Amino acid sequence: MLDDGAQPPGGALYRKVAADLRESIAAGEYGSGGKLPAESALAERYGVSRGTIRQALSALRADGLVTSRRGTRRVVLGTTRVQSFAELVSFTNWARSLGEEPGGRVELLERRPADAEECEQLRLDDGADVVLVLRVRTLTGRPVMVERSVYPVWVGELLTGIPADAVSHTEPLQEQGVVFADADHTIDLVLADEEDARLLGCRAGEPLLRERRRSTDPVGAPLEWSEDRYLPGTVAFTVHNSIGRSALSRRHRSAP
Amino acid sequence: MLDDGAQPPGGALYRKVAADLRESIAAGEYGSGGKLPAESALAERYGVSRGTIRQALSALRADGLVTSRRGTRRVVLGTTRVQSFAELVSFTNWARSLGEEPGGRVELLERRPADAEECEQLRLDDGADVVLVLRVRTLTGRPVMVERSVYPVWVGELLTGIPADAVSHTEPLQEQGVVFADADHTIDLVLADEEDARLLGCRAGEPLLRERRRSTDPVGAPLEWSEDRYLPGTVAFTVHNSIGRSALSRRHRSAP
DNA sequence: TGTGCCATGTTGGCTATACAACTTCCGTCA
DNA sequence: TGACGGAAGTTGTATAGCCAACATGGCACA
Structure with missing residues (x-):
């Protein structure tokens, strides 16, 4: 024991x-x-x-x-x-814990100026650059999710050396000393646009489960701002909360 | 201070x-x-x-x-x-904290034998009765959510005395000593059936955000098993988690 | 100048103790 | 039989102290 x-x-x-x-x-x-x-x-x-x-x-x-x-x-x-925090932040860890084979392909990796929301979320100055990664994630070959992540350049440039068919991105980051410590998740519903449809093999306008996530390191510095869109029927999110300890909240959106 | x-x-x-x-x-x-x-x-x-x-x-x-x-x-x-736990468990508290006027109407309140899943979730013996409450919830007059809750009879019969247009159900329960202490939430996506469409005023087949919730009292006894379906664009769920403290998890659903 | 070491400040982890608040159960008494 | 009361058991709250692990900044030395 x-x-x-x-x-x-x-x-x-x-x-x-x-x-x-x-x-x-x-x-x-x-x-x-x-x-x-x-x-x-x-x-x-x-x-x-x-x-x-x-x-x-x-x-x-x-x-x-x-x-x-x-x-x-x-x-x-x-x-x-x-699930451990690692299983939540990393699609790869999660898939492995399910006994499924995680896969993925980088569709796009580019450095470009951050837009307003990205600056806000990553606490960057106006005009700063970010690294955008667009990836399709598969579970045993089947596309399940499209992931649009933006990183501050100091994180993103650690990713440029990684091969396009690398299974995990978070693992190499961890090895280079980047530690994911906190994350805020927002879960709602969104309709697939043309790009989603093309990447996931569904029809445009089909509903998807959306998870937006902001991850920070132990000091509170934003590491990642990501928007993941899941095909319906593939995942569900579960939360536990209790009186006096509620990490979950329900937010109103007045303007769709 | x-x-x-x-x-x-x-x-x-x-x-x-x-x-x-x-x-x-x-x-x-x-x-x-x-x-x-x-x-x-x-x-x-x-x-x-x-x-x-x-x-x-x-x-x-x-x-x-x-x-x-x-x-x-x-x-x-x-x-x-x-948000406090109360704001999460109670639609009424939540709405008030937003400054919106909570409303609702009981469409159905009946006592009937529990089905298999309800027995499982509420830890009841086979053949036990439950009380089903079907309600439409409104925010300042606009229908936002349909709620299907089942209660063990000892909880449910406390609800039978409440007027059909009562704003809150959890408050009278609290007053009678029923304390909600823990809850498990599962969030995913579902398509509106005919009943949903009729109650929410949308079209059948339209996507809805679904929250299934099991609430227990401080001793761990199940109090409520509920399935809420939200019109898209009205709510989003947010969760915070951190390394070593993750109440959130992502679940796979192999069989849709 | 630049590098490495060390002192200091700070949080993490663990122990020990004491009392308060609450639940449960049993025994007593009406 | 039933209600009341009290004893025992259990968790919550608070205090005090100690050391370890880690971060930072400054100082000394090369």
Whole structure:
């Protein structure tokens, strides 16, 4: 038990405890709807302080795996959940975790001046350049999504050396020290334009699920501003939130 | 400073600190991209321990308001964000927070045996009854969303006494001690059927943004299983996630 | 000039303790 | 039998302290 296997801040004790508890829960050790041992009991079992246990449980709580209420033991909510942040930011990681073969092709990679929204999103000065990458992503050969990403030049020029049929873009970036730490996602619906239709092999005007995403590094510097358009029926987005911890919100759009 | 104004577990010190910091950030006191004071400085300012400050900052971190990295002071990511959990679960609260007039009409309220998925989602035995509520929701008179919710009978029968034109359903439930604590959302795309078209005043086959939601109480008991269908262009869902704290996930659907 | 090292500031992680608030259950008493 | 009350168990909140890991800037040295 207490197997290792995390890379971000790696060796933290509470992460190992959390990982072990996740496994136990997924294995049904406490049943679905069953009660977890008390914090003090877990502290003794793992040989750590109650504070560390609480740190671990807080992570499970945020993932929606367990409840937490003053006065009673924690209850198992779901038996499995959660994708790592890496699986969300990287299409490649996600596909692999599904057992599907990720693919993709760069349709366009160019450097050009940023427009108003790109400046806003990437916090660039007016007139600054950005690198635009247009890619079609496939799952086991089938086109699933078209991705239009713009990067600040200092990020984008790291991508110019990558072959056009490279499976992953985020992995080489990570290797060069670019760390994706935060992301804001906006999900709505959009109709395919002619370019979408051509790239995805659908008809123009067909509805697509759109995810716009702004990713930042640990310091808060914008790394990527991307608009992904998914063919319907291929993906769904799931979110968990709880009272006092709601990363999800619903936004109104008065002007279509 | 340190204004009150939270109702769930109300009086916690770290919540007041967090609320105060939120205000300061929203007021631009540290600038966008600016540095927050050190934890120790904040601890002294508020007259609390560093642990309490860290608890408050952890909440802001989860909301994506500030960064956190070992070695450097925290940086302001965004100036404003976040809706309370109540605004997400309740259409009424949400609409009010937008300054729009929420409306709605119950098209159908009936008690009937649950089907297979409803049993699964609400953790009911086979053959158990559920209460189905079909409602059209309007924003300042304009129909925006159709909501199909099923409740376990013990929740549903609390709704039967409510007038058909009642604005909110969740509020009367809360008053009777039903607390919504956790929710799982799945967002995807669906085409309007005849009923949707009739209720929303659109054409059948038109694309709609669908949110399926399962809400549970603090003990983990399912309270509601709902499917909401939004007219395109009226809403967008936004999610924030960060490395190590990802409540969002992307799911594959192999069989449409 | 430029490079590398070190002191300092800052957050992450962990422990220990104490009390408050709440739930559950059991036993007592009417 | 039923209601009330209290004891025990459990999580929430807060404090204090310690060290490690990391970032930054300045200083010394080549």
